[in-house]
Amino acid sequence: MSLGIGIPIFVFVITMMVIFWRPGGINEAWPASIGAIIILVTGAVSQGDIADILSKISGASITIMATIVMAVILESFGFFHWAAARLAVLSKGSGYRLYWYIQLLCFLMTLLFNNDGSILITTPILILLLKNLRLKPHQMIPYLLSGALIATASSAPIGVSNIVNLIALEIVHMTLYMHTAMMFVPATLGLIFMSSFMFFVLKKKLPKELPGSAYDIEEMFFSKHFHPLKGKISVETKKKRTQFMIKLLLFVFIMRCLLFVASYFAIPIAFVAVLGSAVLLVWRWYALGTNPIDIIKKTPWHILIFAFSMYVIIYGLHNAGLTALLVDMLNPIVNQGLLAASFIMGGLVSVLSNLFNNHPALMVGTIALTEMGLDPITLKTIYLANIIGSDMGSLLLPIGTLASLIWMHILRQYHIKVTWKDYMSVSFIVIPLTTVFTLFLLYYWVQLMFG
Numbered sequence: 001m002s003l004g005i006g007i008p009i010f011v012f013v014i015t016m017m018v019i020f021w022r023p024g025g026i027n028e029a030w031p032a033s034i035g036a037i038i039i040l041v042t043g044a045v046s047q048g049d050i051a052d053i054l055s056k057i058s059g060a061s062i063t064i065m066a067t068i069v070m071a072v073i074l075e076s077f078g079f080f081h082w083a084a085a086r087l088a089v090l091s092k093g094s095g096y097r098l099y100w101y102i103q104l105l106c107f108l109m110t111l112l113f114n115n116d117g118s119i120l121i122t123t124p125i126l127i128l129l130l131k132n133l134r135l136k137p138h139q140m141i142p143y144l145l146s147g148a149l150i151a152t153a154s155s156a157p158i159g160v161s162n163i164v165n166l167i168a169l170e171i172v173h174m175t176l177y178m179h180t181a182m183m184f185v186p187a188t189l190g191l192i193f194m195s196s197f198m199f200f201v202l203k204k205k206l207p208k209e210l211p212g213s214a215y216d217i218e219e220m221f222f223s224k225h226f227h228p229l230k231g232k233i234s235v236e237t238k239k240k241r242t243q244f245m246i247k248l249l250l251f252v253f254i255m256r257c258l259l260f261v262a263s264y265f266a267i268p269i270a271f272v273a274v275l276g277s278a279v280l281l282v283w284r285w286y287a288l289g290t291n292p293i294d295i296i297k298k299t300p301w302h303i304l305i306f307a308f309s310m311y312v313i314i315y316g317l318h319n320a321g322l323t324a325l326l327v328d329m330l331n332p333i334v335n336q337g338l339l340a341a342s343f344i345m346g347g348l349v350s351v352l353s354n355l356f357n358n359h360p361a362l363m364v365g366t367i368a369l370t371e372m373g374l375d376p377i378t379l380k381t382i383y384l385a386n387i388i389g390s391d392m393g394s395l396l397l398p399i400g401t402l403a404s405l406i407w408m409h410i411l412r413q414y415h416i417k418v419t420w421k422d423y424m425s426v427s428f429i430v431i432p433l434t435t436v437f438t439l440f441l442l443y444y445w446v447q448l449m450f451g
Helices: 003-021 029-041 047-076 079-091 095-112 115-132 137-153 163-172 176-205 217-225 238-264 269-288 293-298 302-319 322-334 338-356 358-370 376-391 402-413 420-450
Strands: none
Touching: 003 029, 003 302, 003 322, 029 302, 047 079, 047 115, 047 163, 047 238, 047 269, 047 293, 047 302, 079 095, 079 115, 079 217, 079 238, 095 115, 095 137, 095 176, 095 238, 115 137, 115 217, 115 402, 137 176, 137 402, 137 420, 163 176, 163 302, 163 358, 163 376, 176 238, 176 376, 176 420, 217 238, 238 269, 302 322, 302 358, 322 338, 322 358, 338 358, 338 376, 338 420, 358 376, 376 420
């Protein structure tokens, strides 16, 4: 192995090892940024490459951070405590019904925001809900695990729910609108299959009947944080809170729809996302009289550093010849036909994601695709197969995605122990079949769309 390719590979491997290990609970942005600095110092990535990287990740990063800001703002409004209280009421004492409502909540939160934001916000709320229901730790795990899996996988239907998906869209020059048109139906059906399959796998571990709540989650939050409200909004009754939350949800939903409208008319979606966050921030300032500075402090800006740093490292591998090597290996496979190519590439990205995390796996796979000289439909279809591997197939191990790493970290903070055995007892049964099922659906959906 030449020194030229040896240094980027060494930096990449060491960086991923530290990210997985997280000594002292270190943030994943630190090892990624140190690795990127080494790549830059060694000259593996040029200044021209940096400009290209910034052009590809800037729009995606701004869009994702704007949606995370929206999620943090909604949390400050008490939306997630309100949602947790609604789950407790809607479950009507049934552990099975609670499972389905948690699945629906995690799916919708990822679609309305993104997978990392969904994990960051819903996991603490689910822990609060499950503890309030006085469930034992072993009874909490099925709900927390199934919720995390569906929240992470739910970034597949629409590209805007995952930062690495958005970056990859820029690489293949695919609009958010086209991604959704080709992917929403097969990916959503795949998620329904996944939720149903998980239910049967976990059914024996779910309590049939739930104990009563120890206290009212909603009342506790609103009495602590929303009294008084300086007369701007009135939420002193549950009915008024519900009306207010529905207005918030409707606003977020409209802004989400406008992202796709913007994509269709070639308007930068980052502009729409920032506008939505700004309006919601002003709304919050007016309603609560709270200075926006606290939102800046709560927003996980390190995600931007992580995304940029990982892309620098991947670009170093690309410049060292890794992509050219992959192209030589994969070209014969891709030429075997669209179905075989989709399965092999989707499977390859799944394996690479579980070994090295889905951020570098999808980036490497996508860059390789763009250098194969494929026709537009073939390129887009195989790219979407990569997305299925990156967003669903990556969940075989808890190190496969940044969202699952964040989830494990949150559980440790709350002293909830979920072992790899607990995780894999579900993922090894559910994830491979879900990935294969969704890849089949994607192929036949594309055939239906384009003949």
